[in-house]
Amino acid sequence: NAGVTQTPKFQVLKTGQSMTLQCAQDMNHNSMYWYRQDPGMGLRLIYYSASEGTTDKGEVPNGYNVSRLNKREFSLRLESAAPSQTSVYFCASSEQGPPNYGYTFGSGTRLTVV
Amino acid sequence: DQQVKQNSPSLSVQEGRISILNCDYTNSMFDYFLWYKKYPAEGPTFLISISSIKDKNEDGRFTVFLNKSAKHLSLHIVPSQPGDSAVYFCAASGDNNDMRFGAGTRLTVKP
Numbered sequence A: 001n002a003g004v005t006q007t008p009k010f011q012v013l014k015t016g017q018s019m020t021l022q023c024a025q026d027m028n029h030n031s032m033y034w035y036r037q038d039p040g041m042g043l044r045l046i047y048y049s050a051s052e053g054t055t056d057k058g059e060v061p062n063g064y065n066v067s068r069l070n071k072r073e074f075s076l077r078l079e080s081a082a083p084s085q086t087s088v089y090f091c092a093s094s095e096q097g098p099p100n101y102g103y104t105f106g107s108g109t110r111l112t113v114v
Numbered sequence B: 001d002q003q004v005k006q007n008s009p010s011l012s013v014q015e016g017r018i019s020i021l022n023c024d025y026t027n028s029m030f031d032y033f034l035w036y037k038k039y040p041a042e043g044p045t046f047l048i049s050i051s052s053i054k055d056k057n058e059d060g061r062f063t064v065f066l067n068k069s070a071k072h073l074s075l076h077i078v079p080s081q082p083g084d085s086a087v088y089f090c091a092a093s094g095d096n097n098d099m100r101f102g103a104g105t106r107l108t109v110k111p
Helices: none
Strands: A004-007 A012-013 A019-025 A029-036 A042-051 A062-070 A074-076 A086-096 A108-114 B010-014 B018-026 B032-038 B045-051 B056-059 B062-067 B072-075 B087-091 B105-109
Touching: A004 A086, A004 B018, A019 A029, A019 A086, A019 B045, A019 B056, A042 A074, A042 A108, A042 B087, A074 A086, B010 B018, B010 B032, B018 B032, B018 B087, B018 B105, B032 B062, B045 B062, B045 B072, B072 B087
Parallel strands: A012 A108, B010 B105
Antiparallel strands: A004 A019, A019 A074, A029 A042, A029 A086, A062 A074, A086 A108, B018 B072, B032 B045, B032 B087, B056 B062, B062 B072, B087 B105
């Protein structure tokens, strides 16, 4: 019963370095999401993929890119990390259609950019 | 532009009493409203939802109330238990995939 798996759990980057956050789900969900959580801000949507082969910008997409590799996997890439990207990143997945049953979230990646 | 607001950062209640968490929203296009619960070092977990055609939804000890005219929803937990201590996020969505979250309320239930 893995659900949504995120790797790595922790990461420290230097300003300007790049990295990819990995996310995989085993629930056969069509839709996947990347959120960031900052103190006092709640969760903010970075990018989402409504179905395999599609991606769309969310509320705070600048500085990020995403790839929906297949139905299971959705990765988030930081090309040139900045201290403002220090945050906790959550990946989530859901069935398509009305979100009555909510999203299933991974346990998060804590990223620090120094 | 925070479209979903939780104005109380924290709430403390006694075990066995009622916990009431509040949430306000500004976008009249939201059709679905959800509450999530989050423990430290874990992702949020879905708790309960309500669609805009209803004004109340109940699931065990948890009840969500929606007042569309006031753009306000609340989560009632009765009776509150120490294991309910967590951060609670209110969220809202239209029929797209853009779910917006509030900043969260930290609930502490004292034994």
